[in-house]
């Protein structure tokens with residue numbers, strides 16, 4: 229049985245990856261931050277499975293800055309594969325908390341690489357990088373060779389981490405890879421990201437729980453795929469015969485307006501009747517023309533994003549409608 233360690237196990241990607249690895253027979257360890265709440269909704273169904281929780285799925289408390297504890301966890305569970313998904317992942321928020329963003333996203337990654345470098349039994353390492361490293365690129369679509377030109381604190385922190393991963397691979401021989409991910413969404417997406425904010429609003433407006441939704445720029449274009457497919461590519465990267473970097477993307481980009489259109493169409497409404505624009509959600513600087521060329525992943529890993537934007541929006545709206553309907557039929561305590 230292979231053992232995997234995941235940072236950021238309670239996030240969207242961490243949950244899908246855990247499901248995938250458990251289904252492949254792995255023993256999965258996750259690093260979580262200590263907090264006053266133990267609610268980890270995305271993994272709840274696995275915690276209730278007696279054959280899984282504390283048998284093949286284990287959680288350990290540690291902060292990314294706490295290298296002593298992380299080293300101890302690694303020595304204890306001796307992972308074959310380490311998936312590093314944790315970090316401050318909100319691009320807009322990175323303008324408000326740039327130091328925290330760099331501490332976790334940039335330095336957190338370097339600290340993990342340093343720990344691995346000293347280990348006798350080194351796990352294969354996957355870092356979840358981001359299209360934000362390209363910022364305002366000269367070429368579109370972008371591939372693994374496109375120069376980095378980040379324009380947000382988050383993108384700069386990710387560019388640092390990405391280059392460190394490449395450096396440790398080339399200089400110290402680590403099996404270390406960057407999954408350069410474009411936006412990937414799902415019903416498990418956090419509610420402050422634009423897609424989930426829109427699908428939740430479309431469902432709530434359709435059920436008459438909400439009257440409108442406030443958004444920032446509607447012209448931003450993104451390459452949006454389905455998260456469950458992207459974690460499969462991450463796993464394939466660590467099964468590849470050599471460590472490398474791969475762009476993971478759909479290859480098509482759409483505007484926020486397109487996503488609104490598809491989501492409100494799923495509940496037979498016109499988004500223009502419900503959307504307000506609010507300067508609070510505008511960013512001081514934005515990446516542009518971010519669309520990925522994932523042909524290397526297709527060629528070498530046999531991976532291709534399949535879910536198209538209308539389908540993605542539809543399945544997210546459907547999940548949000550089901551959540552509302554389920555909470556309405558729950559007995560009140």
Ligand code: G4F
Nearest residue numbers: 317319358359409410411420421422423443444445448509
């Ligand atoms: O959903 P977003 O916040 O995603 P963003 O900034 O592209 O970042 C996500 O994808 C990256 C690439 O994979 C990841 F690295 C990163 O960690 C994160 O997962 O915003 C998408 C677009 C932007 O143009 C933004 O300005 O939507 C626009 N937008 C318009 N109104 C909004 C809003 N974004 C948010 N979060 N909230 C709004 O109200």
